Amino acid sequence: MTLHELGHIIAAVVFKQRVYSIRLLPIGLSSEIDDPAFGGWKVIVVSISGPLSNILIVLVLILVKTYYFFLPEYFHNVLYLNTCLALFNMIPVLPLDGGKILKIILTRKFGIFSSYINTKRISLLLAILFVIVGTFQLIAGSYNFSLLAIGLYIFFHLKTRDMEASLMNIKDIVLRRSRLLKKGIYPARHIVVLKTVRISDTLKSMDFDRFHIVYVLDDNLGLMKSFTEQQIMDLALKYDASITFEELISMER
Template identity: 25%
Template sequence: MIKITRFFYIHWLVLPLLALSYLVGGLYSTFMAYAIVTIHELFHLFAALLLKERIGALVLLPFGMTLRLAARIIRSPGKEIMIAAAGPLANLLMLMLCPLLAGLYGDSLALWQFRLINLFMLFLNCLPCLPLDGGRMVKAFLTILCGYTTAISIMRKLSRLFLVLLFMVAILLLIITKINLSLVIVCSFLALSLIREKQENEYIIMQELLYNKTKLKSRGLMRSRTISALASLPARSLLKRLSYDCYYVIHILNSSQQYLRTVSEAQLVDALLQKGWHISLDDI
């Protein structure tokens, strides 16, 4: 990475890409694509600032730009949905400007490229595939419904499915056009990002175990949910139900479904960390 300012970095591969674009006469199209991507990311940036999320950095990559927040995880699914939706909204607004621009300046090749790039970005970022905006929105919705760990598990499978479909479309386009490698390159980038996302999410899940012990204390007040579970159930199986946006209270029942006791999610996490991953709820 080449550091430009404290908050702005450029990947070193951007420079040879610009040089190649210049040699093949595509520098204008490349700059237009980067301009559209920049507006897309600025909408993410403004949404994050409005929602009082700290900004880590803006990174210019060979095939786009990405906004990195200071925190590894946004602990409000609602905020995550709004920040993720801001990018596709930018592309939609730019597409809505196209008829006005055509009326003012006429329908030109530049406007056609502008429209095509925005359509492609809007389509791509609405796919339910991590780390795209659509994937982040679906992950946040699933977090509300079934907890962070389960949401991540579902999104990994869904992302792999859509990535395979995208690769198939990319290969088909390559066969038809003979020279169009752009979608193949985008798919390769997404595959690498998905691998990195998997490694990062495993680290985040471990962080969440520790965070679950203190989240109520740090906030003072949280909405709660209850879970009823049999005492014989492995304690670790309840982790997939936990989420950072609410506090769980667990009612433990015996095999006859009679009430035994109630434990908090903090007690559950403490027991797992102290006694090991193979304990049952009866051991808490």
């Protein structure tokens, strides 16, 4: 566990990701590292560095075993434990490393909110599978609670982080403004919404690494008004993100 976390920490330092905290627990180190949705391949490398450190340990132990026939019994336990940790953490569910990697890959194609929803659905399906298999294990007389515990842990984690995707989308929009001002040129995406759509729903539909221009249509599909994403953010803070565009346009007259 300690070497696994050290892998994450070293990679985060190399790629200049913020390490918020490092704690020493009875089972080893625990770290809290910034997980920006817009971090791209650097976040993937930081996420995969933990399992890679476990794989490295496995390879070293295999080499040692190859040249030294007689090994202490705990060597085999360490080999087994690190193999399990590497495979377990690459399962594509949140909050495991595999889930974070899947979320980053989907973010580049579907946007932050949609990628979170899709990753969450995959996580829920696997959590249900873990709970079902774990329950059958208990019914069959096995005292292995690991799969059941993993499934319940995933359920708890997803329940406590439902608002995170919306907050990440807002954070990405705020940072996108500074990137646009710095570059001077930026790829754009047009979004068409009806006047009855809420501002919050529009923010959720915005993509990764695109500057958005939103066109608001009336019931006859005529153009009422257009907004840039920065204008929408400013107006959401000024009024309320839960209002519709029809209400927003009326307030701005």
